[in-house]
Amino acid sequence: MSNLCTACNKRPIENLKRRLCMKCYQQLRKKGKIIPGVRARHILQKEESIREMQFIKSYFTHQDWIYEPATFRVNDLKYTPDFYDMVRNMFIEVAGTRQAFHANKHKYGIIKECFPLIGFEIRLPNGNLLSTDENGRYIWEE
Numbered sequence: 001m002s003n004l005c006t007a008c009n010k011r012p013i014e015n016l017k018r019r020l021c022m023k024c025y026q027q028l029r030k031k032g033k034i035i036p037g038v039r040a041r042h043i044l045q046k047e048e049s050i051r052e053m054q055f056i057k058s059y060f061t062h063q064d065w066i067y068e069p070a071t072f073r074v075n076d077l078k079y080t081p082d083f084y085d086m087v088r089n090m091f092i093e094v095a096g097t098r099q100a101f102h103a104n105k106h107k108y109g110i111i112k113e114c115f116p117l118i119g120f121e122i123r124l125p126n127g128n129l130l131s132t133d134e135n136g137r138y139i140w141e142e
Contacts, residue, residue, distance in 0.1 A: 017067070051096035051125040052082055059127035061086055074114050079107045081120070090119040095130055 004021075005011050007028070011021035018025060053065075069084035069091070081091040093108065095101040101122070112120055122130040131139050 041091060052094050052125055054125045055082075055094045055123065058125070059123065060085075072111055072115065074110055077110060079105060079111055090120070090121060093120070093122045095122050096125060101130075 002009075003012055005013055005024050006019045006028075006068040007024040008021060011023060011134055013028070014022040020028070025088045026071050056065075066084040066086070068080050068082065071080045073079075082094045083092040085092055108120075108122060124130060133139055
């Protein structure tokens with residue numbers, strides 16, 4: 001795989017998600033042609049994406065998925081799920097840690113309530129589905 005920008009094929013890649021050099025990325029962004037949800041095969045190796053990389057390796061057996069596919073907006077709340085699985089027509093949130101899950105669980109409830117027809121599930125980095133009890137409350141099991 002080439003380490004050159006996919007738009008100009010001249011300069012080295014600086015934006016790994018979109019495989020663009022910084023000049024091409026800025027030009028496309030100014031023109032409004034950078035669209036959220038473009039497939040990403042290369043997620044930056046930063047602290048919060050290490051668990052997402054672990055999830056990709058342990059869960060997906062196909063290439064039909066999109067990283068950070070869309071942003072849902074409800075009043076002042078903005079939420080971007082981690083993945084969209086095109087095979088199952090399902091948005092997936094990877095709950096990296098118990099603390100991160102509990103900090104954001106109100107968002108998950110609002111999204112499920114406001115968009116009931118959209119498939120949404122929360123999974124652990126190992127690919128297991130986060131289970132719920134008989135009252136619909138999430139049970140964190142590692």
